Amino acid sequence: MSTSKQRLSRLDSPRREVLAPADAELLQALLDELRPGARIAMVGCDSPGLLQALEEAGHPVLSFTLPEGTGPLEVPAEHEQLRSFHAELVLLGDGWLRAADPAMSLARTLQHASAAEIAVSFYNAASGNTLIAALTGDKALPRFTCCEEQVTRWLATAGLRLQRRQVLQQTSASGLLARGTERALHRLFQQLNPGASAHRLLLWSRPARASERVPERALIPGMLSVVMRNHSLKRLDLIDQAIFSLACQDYTQLEIIMVTQSQDPQAVATLTAILERHQPVGDYTFQVLHRPSDTDIRAQLVNTGLKAARGQYVAVLDDDDVVYPQHYKRLIDVLREGEAAWAISKVRRAYFRTAPNGELYCRGKDELPRSGKFELHQLVRENNITCHSWVVDRARLGRFPVGFAEELSLHEDYAFLLRLAALFRPALVEGTATCEYRMRDDGTNSILFGGNATVQAEKHRAWAASTALINALKRNLQVLLTEHDLEMEAEKVRAAVEDAKREPLEAGQRAVDMLNAPRFVLIDRANLAVKEHLPRAHRAVKLALSSLLR
Template sequence: MKTSPGRDASVALSTHLHDWVLARVAPDSRVALMAPTPALVAALEARACSRLVLTEGPAEALAPEARASLERFAPTHVVLPAHSTWPLATWLETLRLAAPRAEVLWGFWNAGGAAGLLATLLGQAPGRAGPSDVEVTRLLRAEGFEVRGREARPAPPGTPGLASATEDSLRALLTQLSASAEADLLLYAVAPMSGARVEAPALVPGLLSVVVDATRSEHPGSLDETLFSLACQDHAAVEVLLVGDTSGTPLPEGLTTTRYGTVRQALAGARGQYLAFLDAGSVIYPRHYARLLDTLGQGTAAWALARAFRATCRPGLSGRPPYIEGKRPFPLGERPDTAHLLAEPELLQALVIDRTRVGPLSLEPEALLPRLCGLFPPVFLAEGIATCEVRSLLETPPAPRALAPSMRMLLPLSTLVETLAHARAEGALSRGRVHRVVDELNTRLREGLPWLHGALRSAAQGRRR
């Protein structure tokens, strides 16, 4: 499949749209074609589908007679032109009124597709004028349309002028940032929803949205302690999004709280510029979020991380709340170590994300920490005590999520060199410490237990022979 916007791309889009329409319609379907397409008209006729062929016209509105014909025809499916001069928003606004029960079918080249972006960067194709999949998803929600079908077709690898390993890495990075970048050609089937249009909430500057998950079986169940710790935060602009069955939990006064059934719904309703996650039962100390937000505000980092520790809990007796049996700090050292972050998925509860700095990155928590580590170097608050207490009824921490082979890390070469130099220095220092310990032990054995020292030395010489 070609990715250039020339004739080959045009033919590919028309061909795939033709097949997409035939896969969605049935013999009794009433199909309105918004542009004359002889091959598709013939195929629909062979299927015994009722057909209406219209032309979009030069203006961004259907002519009165065309609109009346469309309303009388009452289509079950409307096929948009493969190459239209109208913006998608115009089509959706028009068809919501003129064909409210129709399924709208169309296809487009994704302006945010990885292959197209690489071709543009290499000067092999101009930047696409069409929409990106992220833009289309946002527009459908705003116009009140539901997605009934979607097919994504990635262009095969083999971009001229790039080594295959380089192309794979660049595509993987773009896909990590936006999952829809994997698709270069997209086919949609959408229909108007019966409810009112839903605008995506605008991000409120300075507001922190905290998603509290009460659905996990390993949390201690002390949701009231979690909410109390949030009510005591030094950062005042906080909204809490509760996930799960929390109807029996009293809510602290003055804390903006909303209940949701799933994490995805909570993320869709989150209004804050900043985002954080907590499991029910975990607590954070009053200065935790204030320090992280101050740090993000002073720089350009996309996320910040504070020190935390893990508390193992035991269920209380006779209906009493759980009690903490033991604590251990997360081993983060003096600098954020990617290996430690990926090995401790519970550290997701110790960070804050600036949503204005992560682009279209998916914020669903299941694989969020690896994606953040791969694309956005964090700011780590190494000084001071831990301010996040991750509580769990399980003694053993959850296993780290297996990384996909396609995961890539965006890292300046200078940072990599500095990290390797630091690791070598730490290794040399450790070896020096080991040698000093061995020398000291050897001296003590020679002076205090000469017979044991002689026996060990003879045994070692014997092994060397």
């Protein structure tokens, strides 16, 4: 049974309550948001100091303390108290989590304070500090904790819309472990779940209008969502080929999410028409999302598509590349047969030139070199994985954030792969290449290939700036490695260094061998004979050749 006490006077007790440091942060957050004199109902906030401080700040307070295992407002008299109090804010404290059914308790509270804003204060069960305290058996572990995702679900189920998220306490060094070890664990936890950086949270919500209520959407098992990003309608022929390659996939439980930043008013209609034209071949579903922009928002386009994706599996395909019919089936088969969270296929590079009439034609293809095993040190050294060569199984990632770094206009997919590979090793698809990375000589690729001198100079500047950001990410990335894995990676690095040392020597030896070849020996002897017996002719030929080389 819960008990309540209504306090409307500024001071009910001559005794000065002590405000705990953690509650001081909560108090400041409340005072920053509330209007003067706002009426507050506190549910499960076992802090006399906080209650007194709010009263002293001029806020009428109605407080319900909750014995463990009970829910708020279980006594009819309390229902009337809350209803007649007309609270502008209901603050749910840690004690709310003691209820046998917090979701039911929240619903019951809302019945009697339907117009109030709801704020929930709690310690995050997934914070680095909470996890380290639990692992070390520390007595300072908060007694009542909850995962942010669970609280958010309770709010949504109750018909509330999350308005803002405040971090009252960030994770910090606790001294329970050696500083370096604790720092490494904090980084690891935050890479797996960014929410691990928040130790204590305050979530603000209000009743959602019918139009604002978004039902929780579970991933569709087995579905593959392919996100395509599009910048303009200037290369519709390439877009058409990319979509046709998706329509021809052997894996048929497929949705295409096209996200375009084109400012052309007909962009959505044009892209929809292409998708509809190929739909009878592939029987896929599709969405076209429009985010018009005059700047390059390539990472934002992918993230927009990923948020809309419904599939258990996700992939990214640029609108100028293609995938072969067996591509996604082989990737997903490898995932289903194993335990990995993502898989990579082999890639074929296709080199395109621009004909005099402006049309592109393929002048040749080769396979992107790759060893039979995933080698982390190679990925750390440079990005050797194209963005359309992988598929991710989101059901095996937990709270790991699947998304590209929007602060990067280049290397955005590389940053994601570094974060992913640090915690999850991929499976590899054996056999021949199953997708095609198209490189054009007109400079329209973002890579350092093709284009005139001006285009090349601009690309070099952009890549240099992006590389600096990537290097900063690498310096702070925590990697999961067994000692055996570390030894193997170190051996691969040593071998690569030795190969690099030998290469100049081998190249020099090849040059010596070439100069010692019979045809070069004959030419050298002929040159010496002409110089000795026909010096004038030799000088004339030498001057003529020198003028040609200027």
